[in-house]
Every structure is written in C-alpha cells, then in structure tokens.
Amino acid sequence: MMVDKIAAVVRGCGIPSIKSFDWSVMSLLLPFRPAMTGFVAGAIVLSQLVACGGASKADVADTAAGPTIQSLDEEGYSPPTSFSSDYCSSNDFPAQWEWRESTVRPQVRGAVSGVPLIRHLRDGRLIASYTKLGGHRSAPNNTDGHDASVGPFRRALFTQWKNGDVFEIYPAIYEGEDQQIYIGPNFDSEADYSSKNANVPKNITVRGITVNGVRPVIKLPATGASNATLGQSLIYIDKSEGITIENLEVISNDTGLGRIGKAGIYINGGKNVTLRNLRIHGFENRSANGIFGTSDNSGTMLIEGVELSGNGGGNGPEHNIYINYSKDDSKFTVKMLGSWSHDARYGHLFKSRAQVNILEGNYFQGSRATKPGEMRESYLVDVPDGGVLTARNNIFVKTASGDNTNGASLAYAAEGSIGRFDTTRPWALTVEHNTFVAFTQYFDNQKHQVYPFLLNAIAPVKAENINVNGNLFVGYCRKKSSLYGSPGYFGEGYMMADFNAIDQSFRPRKPQPSKSGLAPGSLGYQHKQSNVRRRTNAIGARD
Template sequence: MFALSLWFTALSTNLAAAEKITDDTLPDTAPYLGEIRRAPNGALIVVPATPTLQPTPDTSDSSDTSASPAGGKTTGRIISVGPDARIHSIATAAALARNGDTIEIAAGDYPQNVAVWTQDNLTIRGIGEKSGGRVRLLANGAGAEQKAIWVVRGGKILIENIEFSGARVPDKNGAGIRFEEGELTIRHCRFLENENGLISGNNPDAALTIENSEFGHNGAGDGYSHNLYVGAIKKLRVVGSYFHHANAGHLLKSRARENHILYNRLTDETGGHASYELEFPNGGMAYVIGNIIEQSATTENTILISFGAEGYKTPKNALYLINNTLVDHWPGNGTFLVVKPGAINITAYNNLLLGKRPLNTGIDGLFVNNPNVNARSFVLADRHDYRVTRDSGLERTYVPPPVANGITLAPQQEYVHPAATRLLTGTPTLPGARQTMQPDTIR
C-alpha cells in the first residue's frame, strides 16, 4: 500500500507540472515513419506511411493489350522504388502493393532485395535502361521463403526489364523467380548464374509467358536444375528469347500441358556443358517453330530434343517441329530428336540439320523436307550465325506445313539476336529458322 501511495503521489505531481507547460514548450511531434514489418529474408523493414504513390497515367487505348497484365487499361497507383525515391526496398514495395498497381524500380544494383508477390493485375518494371542502366537483383545469399529472389503466386503479373542473378538456397534449387500460381509474363529480363533461372510449380491452372529474355549459366551443376524449369502448368509460351550455357542442366525443360516455343535461340555454344537443349519429359502439346537449337561439342548429353522420356501424363500428346535449325557439334554424332513410343503425333517440316544423323531416327510420324546440310550452307556456323547463304541451294525448297488444331504452323517471325524478334514479310521460301544477327553479337 505504501508503494502504491507513492506512485499516486508522483503521478499527481507530474500531472500538475504538465498543466503548467504551454504548447510552445513541447517538443515537435516525431514524424510517423510507418509500420515495422518482417521482410521475406527475415529482416525488419519500415513500410512508409505515405509512400511515393501516384495514379497510373492512362495512355492506352482499347486495342492495347500490353497496358496491364490483364490486357486492359491500368487503374492503380505507381509505386516508385530507388535510391532517390522514398521507398528504397523492393520488399517494402511488395508489402505496400495492391491489385492493379505498377511498381517502377530505378536502375541500379539491389542486393538481397528478395520479395513475395501475391497481387493481381500487377506490373513490376525496371526503368532507366534507356540511359544505360539496368535493374540488377543480386541474391547475395538471401532468398524469399528459402526459394528464390522473388516468389510469385498471385493473379496476372507482368515483370519486365529486370536482371536476377546469384540465387542459392540450402536445397540447391534456388531460382531467380519461383512461380507458383497465376498468370505470369516475363519480358526483357535476364536470369544469370542462379541454381535455376526460373522454376515453376505444378499448378494446373497456371500460365507462363516469356518474351525477349535471356537465360544463361544457370544450374547447380547437379543435372537437376536448369536455365528454365517449368512444372505441370496449363500453358508455357516462350518467344524471342536466348538460352545458353546451362550448368549441366537443360536449356529449357517443360512439363506444361501446352507449349509454344517460338523464334528463340537455344545454343549451348563454345565450352557449354548443358544436357538437353529442349525437353518435354511428359509430352503434352508442343509447338516448336522457328528456333535455332545447338548442341555444343562439350555437351553433357548427346540428345538435342527429348519428348516423353518420363511418360505421357495428358490425353493429347503431339510435337510440331517446324522450320527450326538444329545443330549438332558433338564430335561423336549426337541425336537430334528422341521420342518415347506412345499415342502421339509427330509432325516435322522444313528443319535444317547440321549433323550427320537424320531427324526421324527410329521415330514414326510425318517428316517432310528435313535435309542434312553442311556448315557451308550458313554464313558463319562456327560463330553461331546460321543465316542461310545464297549459294546453299536451299532457296525455294520450303514446303508449306499444315494447320494444326486451328494454329498456323508456318513461321510468322524471325529471331533477332540478342533476345528479340521481328515479323517476316512475304511468303517463306527457305527451310530452317530465320534469324538476324547484329554485327557486334557474332561470337
């Protein structure tokens, strides 16, 4: 009781003193900086109370399907991230973002900026590349949920103009991006020196689109991690992208039910140690059109393309291999295509084969105009310039492929190195993949 009496006495004295203090003598109120939250890497971060947010300008029209991941006009806010913005941390932006927002990240290096994205109709883009900069996410030992630099499990999300590198996690399956749910579009991104460039889960409703991006030197060296590893999702579409130098894994591996691999360069190149260049282990529907696919002399596996090796999982399984340039540099004469027997449809038109074996070794299917050629048929084959020369004798040998499942199989574009495409004009006249090489990219 005596202690309680002393406490009330002290409180009364302090209240009386407080009544004598005018407002002018009070210190300024400390600014409210925001809420303290825990980032995916375990660090405590401050989510600002009033971040740099502004309405997204409506510059699209009704025909612009790239204005937002949903294919319509953006209606959310712009959240700016960078050294000169109020928000410096990408994890903070991920915690703040709401459906429909756009995250703009200024060019620069962002070490350990791991994040989890769960929103819908979200755009995340790097800005400043026109001035020579690039947004580079450097894992440096960090991993969101011990999985990846970024984990994506939202609705429709677009990620563009960002580089992901150095992802490592304890189970040796760290990725630049771990895609688990939703519809994800990757555009103008780079994935370098991760244990997996990008890896997806097995969500049967998920869809992944990759456009004009680069995947190089990814893989843990165990043969089970790859440049791109896609699980049993609904659909994969890869266009105008450059895959090279996987570390003992595949350049591209997909278990998706439907695959569109169009106008890419998948080349293991000098010193490369990739396994398969392209694999569909569970079959599915695969449209492989207008690609340059090359096996290096130092390959870890002598097969370029594998279909159904782990058994067919879907009711429909078909491979449409149209107007590709397939190059076998392995000195022991590798195999262009291996297909596991089953209820499948194999259709191959107008593929150029630089190597000694035929395309249809031990395979039943429709094989039309798939000639073996030598290096002199190309401008500079030993430096990966596979443009067909005028004196190759291949001009006007193109055979129009059929339409399959309502899809035109004839090539519509050509690959432009590095990591781009452009529309073809006129009617195709040549077999093989069309490509354009910028002068400083011939190597």
C-alpha cells in the same frame, strides 16, 4: 543375354548407358512380355535404333526440291566461308560461333552503381516512392505506400498495393535481404488478418526503367535469399494472377556465397505470369535454376525476350529453366518467344513438364566442355512428359557438351512409358522450320554421336498429330532414317547442308521453299533475344 545386346546397341547409338537414355529406351523394353522371344524383342529395339552409323559425304546434301527463294531480309549475308566439307570423315568442324556481330541488336546494360528508387504508380499517378523492394518488418495498415521505410514486396503485414498497380524500378544494384521481391497474398487490415481474408494480387506490373542504356539489377547477396522469399529465390511469385515482371537483370554473385533454395525466379501459384525482357544469369555457382515453376501454376506462362545463361547444377539436376506440369489446369501453357538460352551446367537449356509448350523464334545455344570432367548442358530442349509441343523457327546449336551429358537437341516424352503417360492432357507434336546445327560429331569423349531428336515412339500422340517438317540440319553425320523415334530421324521436307551453306547468322545462303504450309509472318529469332517476322516460307528458322 538380350538385355546386354540391347545395352550394346544403345551405347552404339551415342547413349552411354540405358540409364542415361532418360527412359526413352527403357520404355521400349516395358512392352516386352516374358512370352516374347528374344529375337522379337531385339528386332523391335534394333528397329528403333537402326540409324546409328555415320553419314557419308553424299548424305550431307540438299534434299529439298524446287527453286531457290530470294531472301527478303535486309541484313545481307556474312562473307562466304571455306570450311571443310568432309567433317564427317575428318572430324574437322569449324569453331562454334555465336552470331554475326554486325547484325546483333544492341542491348541495355545492367547497372553497376546507382541509388535504389522504386516508384509506385496507380492509374498512371505517382502515389509513393521507396528505396527498398521488400523487407521483413510489418508496415502500417494502408495500401497507399505511406511507409516508405518498408518496400512493397514482402510477406510481412500489411498490403501496400492494390490490384492493377505498377512499380517502376530505376537503375541501381538491388542487393540485400530487403532488396528481394515477394508477390503473393497479403492482408489489407487487422480484421482481414483475423478472418484470414487474404487479398490475392492481380495485374501487378514490376517494370525496370532504362536510363542512358542502363537498367536495374537484382543481385544475390552474400547472406543469400531472404526470409521474405522463403529462401527460395530473389523474385518469388506466389498465388496471384496477371503478374508481369519486365526489363530487369536477376543475377548471382561472383563469390559463391549466399544460399538460394531453387532459382533466380520462383513461381508458385501464378496464373498468367509474364516474364519479359529479362536477363537471369549465374546461378550455376549456387546449383540453382534460372527460372523454376511448381505444379501450382495455371493459365499461360509467357517468357518473352529473356536471356538465360550460366544456370543449372547437379542438385536436381538444375536447369536454365524448369517448369512443372499444372495439377489444376489440364491445358497449362508455357510460351517462350524471342529468347536466348545458353551456357547451362549439367541440366537443360529448357525443361518443361507443362501440358502445352510453345517455343517460337528462340535461340538454344549449347556450349562446349573445356576441361576433363566438365558437364555443360544435357538436352537443349526437354519436354519429358510430352503433351502438346510446338517448336517453330528456333535455332538449336549443339556441340561437345561433355561426358555424362546427352547428344539430343530436342527430347519429347522421353520419360514416358506404357502405363505412365498422362492421357488427360492433349497430345500433338509440331517441329517445323527450325535450324539444327551440330558443331561436333561427338558430344563426349566416348565418341557418342550427336543427333537432333529424342522422340519416344510409344508416346500416345496420333500419327496425324505429328508434324516434323521444313527443318534445316547442318553438320549432322548420322545415317538418315525415316523411322520416327530413331536417332537418324529428320522428319519430312528437310534440308541437309554443310557449314558453307549458311552464314554467321544461321541463314541459308540459298533458301529453299518449304511444303509445310508455314505462312510468312510467323515469329523468327533475331539476336539478341528478340523476334522478327518471317518473310518467306524457306526451310529452316531464318529467311
């Protein structure tokens, strides 16, 4: 049967089954009507998957023309390497590295001790201090924080903040039912409560304070996420506007005790939320996301300088970060800058159904399955509903993530099919000046090849709104194809290189100029989780 032949082609292209192809291949079958012959149907599918063979040594070469650009970066190159250059035939890939150690920017550490202290500032003036972040007990009717026995971030009555307030959290481990944060509507008075006149928080800032290189840690207790956060998370951002959370670590515990419903940080109704300079780690042992956003968010969600690691699981599956589309804002935007997502389990390093996604200067670092049956991340980046995706100056690293995962680094509109695409959202795809590195030829034990893109060829994005240009590819063995949507598609103006052509910070040793028009000054990535300005328009993510 033709379906069997199609399934065979799909498996030969590095996809274990049609089902695990996450709708992209299934969607290709939907246009086929009974009147179509099996030959035509097969030809269409084969045209999408034509580039499934291995690359020869000649394929792994510099395809960019023009003179080499002199790098202006002051960090210098790591020492030259002598890795095998015939890895596609010998399967002799170098061991995965993280970054050149001497150029890693020092990071603050999470507290291992300390006395909890929260300072409440209004218009730059200290008005109250607390030792608890939240709690279940109602506080007296005031907004000036005069009852310090109860933390300011709770669902119980009454409001202890005003719009524009700043809360400084000092280094300590905040662990317990009353050490979790809820930011959402509350009431200023008995009269407001009786009339259901809730005060929606606006422009509240929660800022961790670094002392001697140490910052505060909010940790999942053995009792789990509390009633104050509806059992969902350690930080719960409910209906609000302009909330900023910065310079904290939000972590699970090592015991595996304590239920948490959805994520380290749960966002449900936030408009213009900012998460900055955070570390969200370890929730894979509770099968939970690092960050989760519902469909009630709007505006722009900014994720900047955030490290996400060790999150995910098989319940959903769960991911390092998972943001839903907005049911109210057709241009809801998720913007991720200067962040590092790595070591997810089962799910993806980044997943978003938002209408607009902007990823600039990030590091998406896949991890290797080290024991039978282990599943690390599936996709590095998944934007399953399509829309607007701009991915620029990012580093994508893929390795052998394990059976029942996937070999694609970036997936776009993979769950869409005829009649199921959201045509009310804007559509455009820009993937430029990224560096894609494959430290393996096969992502699973069945020897399915890795590939850079899973791009749904029937998504309603116009050809003039597609720009896949100026990307650098290292370690890929796929036979190249110019056909958009095929596993061998690499875009335009790209460069292929072997591992000796880049240094340990993923910089090309002989940068080549790009014709993509990217201007110097765009945001690149610097480890750990920070941005630097690009100084040239060299192909790839770094100068």
